[in-house]
Amino acid sequence: MRPAAAAAAVVTVGAGLGLRAVAAGSVAKYGGDALYTVLLVALVVLVAPRWTPLRAAGTALAASWAIELFQLSSLPAELSRHSVAARLVLGSTFNAPDLFWYVVGAAGGWLLHTAMVAERRPEAPPAGDSPHTGRAPRGSL
Template sequence: MPTSRASLPAAIAVAFLVLFAGLAIRKWTGGAFAKYAGVALYASLIYTLVIAIAPRLSPWRAAAIALGFCWAIEFGQLSSIPASLARRSMLARLVLGTTFNVPDLFWYAVGIAPMAVADGGLRARALHRRN
C-alpha cells in the first residue's frame, strides 16, 4: 500500500484488482461464498480507496475509517433510500446495496484486516530499506 502520493498509481492498481476479483467471484460462484466474499472484497476496495485518498494515514486509522464507512453504508440500508436508488441504478446497487444484513458487519472487518496488515508490513519493509 502507498505511503506517498508517488504511490497513488499502485493504490489505484490494487483497487482495480480488488474490484475485478469481487466482480469475478460474484459472477462465477454462488451462494453464501459469493455473497460474503463480495462483501469482504468491497471492504478491501474501500480500504484501498481510503489509502489512495489519504496515503499518510496509519494502516489502523485507515482501517477504522474504511470500516466506519462500510458500516454506515450497511446501517443506511435500514432506510428505504438505498433500495430505491438501486432500482434506478446498477452503480447505486453495487455501492449502496439494498438490504441490511448483520453478518455483513463482520465480513467488512474480514475484508479490511488483511489489507491493513499487508499495508503495515509493506510500510515497515519500505522504512527498513530506507534505513
C-alpha cells in the first residue's frame, strides 16, 4: 500500500501544479483546496497503511480543517511572509468555503483508497470451499 500511496502523492502534486497552469480563479483555488486534502489522505496512508479508508480520509479532513482554522490567527500569515514552504502548507488567510472543498477532497481520497483496498483484497472462496474442509474448490480436479 505504501508504494501506491507515494505514487498517489506524486500524482496529486502534479495534478495541483497542472491545475494551476491551466486554470485560474475559483477553479484553480478550490480545486487546489480539494487536491490539498487528497494529498493529505495519500500521506496519511503512506504513514499508516493499515488504516481504513474512512480513518485516513477523516484524519486528512481534520488536519485540513485545523490548518484552515489556524489561519484565523495571525501566525500563518506571518510565517507565510517569510517562507514559501509555510505558505504552501499553512496558507495565510482564512476562507470559509475552503472548509467545504476539503470535504470534497477527503471524499475523493476516501473513494480512491476504498477502491485500492477492494482491488487488493483477495477473492473469498465460494461458500463451503474453505481450505479447512479439505474439499477442492468447485470446478477443480
